[in-house]
Amino acid sequence: MYAIIATGGKQYKVSEGDVICVEKLNVEEGGDVTFDSVLAVSGDKLLVGGEVASATVTGKVLEQGRGRKVIVYKYKPKSGYHKKNGHRQAYTKVQIDKINA
Numbered sequence: 001m002y003a004i005i006a007t008g009g010k011q012y013k014v015s016e017g018d019v020i021c022v023e024k025l026n027v028e029e030g031g032d033v034t035f036d037s038v039l040a041v042s043g044d045k046l047l048v049g050g051e052v053a054s055a056t057v058t059g060k061v062l063e064q065g066r067g068r069k070v071i072v073y074k075y076k077p078k079s080g081y082h083k084k085n086g087h088r089q090a091y092t093k094v095q096i097d098k099i100n101a
Contacts, residue, residue, distance in 0.1 A: 041099065
């Protein structure tokens with residue numbers, strides 16, 4: 001059984017026991033999180049649209065962290081313009097416990 005959930009502007013295909021990294025959520029480590037925006041659930045048959053309006057996916061927050069550094073370098077030739085910037089995206093690591101369909 002799997003479900004497709006939407007969080008942080010992205011969609012994830014999850015099953016029970018999966019560990020996923022999603023955009024940062026405001027939940028402390030060890031806390032529980034519930035994903036209400038379930039797009040599809042597949043058990044013995046695939047349910048989509050209004051059939052999964054009441055479906056939820058629950059999980060447990062394992063850690064809050066930041067990803068690897070991405071370097072942004074801007075350069076324009078012949079003008080002496082250089083600009084270097086770095087970015088580390090915050091994430092939340094979640095273990096999926098239950099799919100409630």
